[in-house]
Amino acid sequence: MRTRVVITGIGMVTPLGKNPLEILRGIETGRSAVAPPTHFDATPFSCQVCAEIRDFQPQPYVAEGKMIRLMNRDAQLAVAAAHLALADAGVKPGGTYAPEEIALFGATGLAGLPLAEVIPLVKASTGPDGQFDPGRFGQAGLRAVSPILSFKILSNMPLCFVSICENIQGPNSIYTPWEGQGSQAVEAAIRALECGDACCALAGGCDVKTHELAFLSLEQHGLFASWQQNHAGMAPGEGAVFLVLETADRAAARGARAYARVSGFSLCTHQQGSKRADTCVKVLESLNLPHKPLGALVAADNGDVSAGEDEQQALSALQITAPTVVHPKKQAGDLFAAAAGLQIGLAALLVERGGGRVLANCFGHGSEQAAFVLEKP
């Protein structure tokens, strides 16, 4: 990397809590948030567990209370995590940096539309033949739609709410919908800092996969296949994680604590027809790790048997080992678009604790696979 980029703030809202150190401790001591969902009956699905956040309230993070009703849960979680990350870094938009000097890059998952909000309008729009009738939709269905429904479907809304709540006005973009896109958000932040487009960047993601529509979609897209074949698999989760990144020089100049330096990262596209393990090898190979001992590894393993085997094969092929290995997704659930932030954030905490060089694997669904290496600043 041409510019030294450090992580100076970590904000996490996850099924294992909001305190990053406690989350790490929980993962290390085997605490798990994976349990049957509380809002719907998951027994028809191949996967019957998820990782929910049980006690989340958005009010402390949203100054203008009436804005909360415009937000879906993804956005509420994002606003909270972004606030916590900035507070942790001691960055105040308009204080530490001008609002336009702070970049914001995010990732989000499939539209977080609870089925309960859709069912009334579908019911009201169905004709006598049991089929959806656009005519009835206009006459009756539309009345069952909340005027603010669009805000809950538009995928860029979490990013916009973060910018409004925290007054961030700089370069930005938001990617969707899988784990790899969270890595792309962090990549975009690093690039923005490298080219001088921003002085500071907030990067991360949010996702909610703990409602019935998400389960239905994940089932339809084959993401529960491991449960069918192996009676074990990925537990969908919910959460948001944001990181504050700055150049090492700027962080030092303002006396900020830096958890870790991003010393390398690699993003590769999985090619159709090739083995996923080979893509993982390609990602890790370009980090040139075998010659550098690792202090810890944040594994991408989410419980899906074949995905876990692919990651293990890649690590073995390159003889990558680490004395400490943590598996956050198995305990906090797979946070999808927010997963990369969690992986990298935990790696940063491990570095700060004296863990040496730490590898954060950000493998996941979709074509984009990534890994980040963090070291002492």
Added chain:
Amino acid sequence: MKHRVVITGLGLCTQLGRSVDEFWRNLLAGHSGISRISLFDTSSLPVRIGGEVKNFRPDELLGEFPEAKSEKDRKIWLGLDAAASALADSQLPGDGFQHTPLFVGVSLETFFLEDATPIAHAPDAAWNFARQVLKQEPRRRLQTPLDRLTQILGDHYGLNRGRYTNCSACAAGAQVIGEAFRRIRDGTAAVTLAGATDSTLNPLALGGFSLLQILSTENDQPEKACRPFDATRQGTVLAEGAAFVVMETLEHAQQRRARIYAEVLGYGSSLDAYRVTDPEPNGRGAALSMAKAIADAGLTPDNIDCVNAHGTGTPKNDVAETLAIKQTLGARAKVIPVTANKSMTGHMIATSGVMEAIASAMTLHTRKIPPTINLSCPDSRCDLDYVAGGSRDFEGRTVLSNSFGFGGQNATLIFGRFDS
């Protein structure tokens, strides 16, 4: 080292045409692509018009994209059509994309209400059965992930140097071009494919947006419904469509003797940080985006010769954009032409930024500025030269193109004339 970046391939699938020539001819002629929506029964909806791509049949593309056979989301097919056209137009060799990154903008996930009826109407005891039926029918997928087009295109053409799906609403199109441009300029890639696709012409999207009261309800005169900068404007008109561009380094393009439409000079983005419902009324965020793009291009406001406006035709946006243009360009704002393509196409959301980038490139390439139609009674607060009344000859060297997203994301691109 910074590389110069040029546009060498254009592809569109829009209500004004599915070839660049047809689109450009219609745009210059001031033809409206807004019409009564025929895709579904809109008779009971408050909004019944849109920028629909007529006579578009996805099955015509099945021969080229058999892998997309089970896709029912219309925007995927629109995107495949436009991307294939852009690549063909670039005349790049078909097997040379291994090191090409792909950037796709898209905004709204299509939710298929018709496929939710089994769940909605199953008695409680039969819910489980309904779910079992749904999960076993791939054609009844309620949600199509927004990266579906990205994956199909990436796999089909072997675009394996990073695939990015940007969902920054109406700013997504300009952002994907900006991000792709930066990859080429900094030497990360020699060639990129960037574009966007969207279709909001479905019951939930059209109905949902109509509830926000930002759409024109002038259903009886569709071709006159979108009137950017006009005092009588009511709102914007939703549209569908896809547009893609091929960009490459100047060296790469010259080496293979490619036709060059225009040069990409600069990119900037910003956030309003104001409200998700409205643009910042003074145009602060929009002005910041423009200023960043001008600085990124190494230009000054005096170097800007034309503005391709976001120009949606909503009462608030047009005033805020006018203020932002004046704030950014100063005295220059009053003497250069400003045009709004959406007056003819409607608002294609994510695709708009790419469509307008193509219009900007064609403005430089053909030395013609398309008109802003339906502008006969200018809003006194919108006091710039909006190219009303017909297309205009253009001898300038740069075009600045704005895209401002729902929620407050802004993006600006600057294009330059390329003299071979």
